[in-house]
Amino acid sequence: MTFEVNTITLKDYGYVNWNLREKAYLVTEYFHGEDLDRFIERNGNFSLEKGLKIALLIASGMKDAHSVDVIHRDLKPANILYPEKQEQLKIIDFGLAVRGEVLAKSAQHIQSSNRSVMNSQ
Numbered sequence: 001m002t003f004e005v006n007t008i009t010l011k012d013y014g015y016v017n018w019n020l021r022e023k024a025y026l027v028t029e030y031f032h033g034e035d036l037d038r039f040i041e042r043n044g045n046f047s048l049e050k051g052l053k054i055a056l057l058i059a060s061g062m063k064d065a066h067s068v069d070v071i072h073r074d075l076k077p078a079n080i081l082y083p084e085k086q087e088q089l090k091i092i093d094f095g096l097a098v099r100g101e102v103l104a105k106s107a108q109h110i111q112s113s114n115r116s117v118m119n120s121q
Helices: 038-044 048-067 100-120
Strands: 004-007 008-019 023-030 080-082 088-091
Touching: 038 080, 038 088
Parallel strands: 004 088
Antiparallel strands: 008 023, 080 088
């Protein structure tokens, strides 16, 4: 069985009250499946071969996200949708995601702050 992996498609987004930016919402495609966490809990571990194949596909999906400068920051089995009968995985929940450039700036700021603290001691 071969699988394809990609991210869930965002259809719409906004706020219930746009002017006050209250109650944000996202609308995504419908995808029938359960998350890997629940699937493994219900069915037990994958065989080594199948587990490695799924891991490589997830890594490929993350490579695609990184190629457009998106860092997921919350990748875990509960954020991977796995449909038993389809040949596709979906990476979901980009709620903590940031642009790579934002993450790099934060890391630089932390490094410079640490240097300042170390130099003052």
